[in-house]
Amino acid sequence: MKAILVDDEQMALDFLEHLLREHNDIEIVDKLTNPLSVKENVKQTNPDVVFLDINMPQVNGLELAEQILEMNPNIQIVFVTAYDDYALSAFEINALDYLLKPIQKERLKKTMKRLAQNSSPVTEHSSRKQDRLLLSVCGSFSIKKENGETELVSWRTSKVRELFHYLLHNKERLVRKSLLIELIWSGLDPEKAYAQLYTAIYHVRKALKHYPDYFKLENMTEGYILSTQNVDIDMELWQQKLEEAPPITQQTIKQYLEAMEYYTAPYFDDYDYWWAENDKIRLERLWYRTAMQIAKVYYSVSSYDKAKEWYKRINERYPEQEEVHFSLMKLYSFINETEKVDEQYLSLKNILQTELATTPNPEITSWYKQWKKYHM
Structure with a gap:
């Protein structure tokens, strides 16, 4: 088993080497006092284990361990430290063990036993390279494979x-x-x-x-x-398809419907990330504009059921948007669903009063009063 020893104190290195010489199953391929040369040395010697001091002046040992594991995740890390405070962090970074200075022979024997038990290489699962992954960032994060299987990380x-x-x-x-x-x-x-x-x-x-x-x-x-x-992100695909689509008409609406299937919830909506808020708002506005365009196209070609379906979908998502309520009121009036006109106006009025302490736009109120005269 090949080992590299890293410590900025030469005496500490020599003492650890002396203790390890008593173990025949380990070969010390290098001792380093300069932590900045460790990564290059790891590349050249490909060790099985690195004994690494945590508290060094030039670099944090925890960061160096992370960099070593980036190069080769199968390398074993044994931290050496004079401070017990680092023990938890050492195990968090998946170190095999940690040794407190001054190192005791009996304690080192336990470490060597752990090394022997963990010396077999780990075989990692690898997905087929030709497949693509679809990452969902709508609502919560998940990974979908080409076979339709969804994985939660x-x-x-x-x-x-x-x-x-x-x-x-x-x-x-x-x-x-x-x-x-x-x-x-x-x-x-x-x-x-x-x-x-x-x-x-x-x-x-x-x-x-x-x-x-x-x-x-x-x-x-x-x-x-x-x-x-080989990765797609649902939110990016949605935006890309909308950007590439021609102006929305009866003939092109199918492209918009296919694009809208990718947007199932706001950006990272299940998490309270303040840094995502600006993008979340921008993308929600884009969804709103596109959904309203789809509903208006359906209305213009007399597909009233589909127009109603989209307006209701928008209304559920944005109950405070007066434009949507007004569109539904006019649609219900046109298709003679008079009770629904009253319900929609009262719903708007209650929501605005409860949530915003305000009243409907005067244009909407005026239209409703005029409509009401003929539908008493």
Whole structure:
């Protein structure tokens, strides 16, 4: 079993080497006091295990471990630290073990036993590369395969989930670590916040290991870049199809109906992400405009049932939009569903009074009073 030892203190390295020499099943391929050279060394030597000091002046050991696991997720990490406070973070990043300085022989024996038990390589599931994945960001997040099977991703914590969602929100772009700290861990002191970030990144990688042909998460020193391939996102497909569609008419309405099937709920609506709010509002407005256009086209070609269906659908989603209520009132009047006109006006009046403490637009009230004269 090949091992690399990393510690900024030469005496600590020599002492660990001395203890490990008593174990015949381990080969020390290098000892490093400069943590900045570790990644290159890992590339060259391909070790089975890295004994890594957490508290080094040049780089955080937790971050370095995350970078090592990015290169090769099968490498075992054993943290070495003088502070027991790091133990929880060490295990969060899936370290095999952690050793407290000064290292005791008996404690090291337990670590070596764990290494022997975990030395067999892990075989990760790989989806077929030719398949495409459809990611849903409407409402809650899910992954749909080409065979129609839907998978819900299990996240370690809500912060890990939000981290991935924000990286996906900014896919193919660098997201700075400092921004992620401010966004998700603003209440913690910097040292703890960065430790949380590194462990969360590890758990994102762990979740994405089931889809190796589709996601790539790169550590770019100052931040992270999430890239995708063979992946579609329902919200993006919806926008793309609307942009590519010709002006909506009776002849082209089918393209709009097909596009609207992709938009099933507002953007990340099941989560309280303030950073998604602007896009959520923009996309909801686009859905509203498109849905109103569809209803108006159906009305113009005398497809009153379909027009009513769409107006009611919009009304359920936006009960405070007076335009929709008014359109339904005029449609009910035209098809002689007089009771529905009264119901719709009273519904509008009650909603505006209850939610906004206001009254319907004077134009709507005037139309209703005129209509009422002839339908007493």
